[in-house]
Amino acid sequence: MFYLSKIEHKFALPPHLLARPIREAIQSELERLFLDKVIQKLGLCISVYDITSIEGGSIFPGAGAPTYQVVFNLIMFRPFPGEIISAKVMSLDADGVRLSLGFFEDIYIPTHHMPYPSYYISKNNTRKWTWEYGEETDEFNIEISNEIPSSKCELPNDSS
């Protein structure tokens, strides 16, 4: 689920952070830039794990802020196809179920990926998906706020 990715980034440190110790200032700026953002091929950035090296600090002509070249590690959330994850049901409709992990809410199970055979039932203000497994009509009902272990067979987000 979680991986470390090593990144090198060159950026200008805003002057209002210069009063702080350099590590803190750079950490703060990196968090502002990367936290909770999806990076292509890497996944969703959860946290700045550590800072490996800081270089630079020179101010280019015409610029108002020092430019640093920083090498650091990020904790990325990058599930692989087939991974089993526990998630909460956020909403459901005829097209499928939407799950949430709290920090990531775009997990969808479209109709064709629901366990076979499943049916969407909507009546009397209650909506649910029912999975009929076994010979008798044993039902496994998916309703809002259930926690279900789900296996992901496709990558739902935009990264490769």
Next chain:
Amino acid sequence: MFYLLLEMKILEENAGALTNFEVLDFLRAKGASKDPSRVLAKVAMSEYKVYDYLVKTPAGSQTRESVKEYFTAIKQHDLSEAEVLNVLNIRPASEVEIYHIIEDCEERFPDEEVTEIVEKVGNTLPAPPDKATPEEITKGDEETETQKHDEISQDQTEDGEQMDTS
């Protein structure tokens, strides 16, 4: 975002896998905790959401020692690194759950070995945070259950009830 991509270089796409426990440990070391006075910690809102999620998974009750014990115990079996990690994160409590996690399980491991693995998991890793008591209640039912889907639904009703009362 456009500016960001111009200057950013990915040195190592995968510099190592992290277990859920390690991420949780990292967030705790940063200052994340369950208590409501969260404004004071140096932990961002998005990081807190990850913390809230992980604390409810099996990683929430794991300790460094128990994870070390698990790694030494599991070494004897021929599992790939990803499988070792998944078993640690999911903490299967029965053979049925192992079949889901390990590929070609029936071909690679005889039934006794699978049972051994389940036992080792049960001995080295603590029970997941929410399941500590419901496990005792459903234990009798689990033994009579033969359908794996029934077993999953059994856990689900327990969790469903838990959600209502909590």
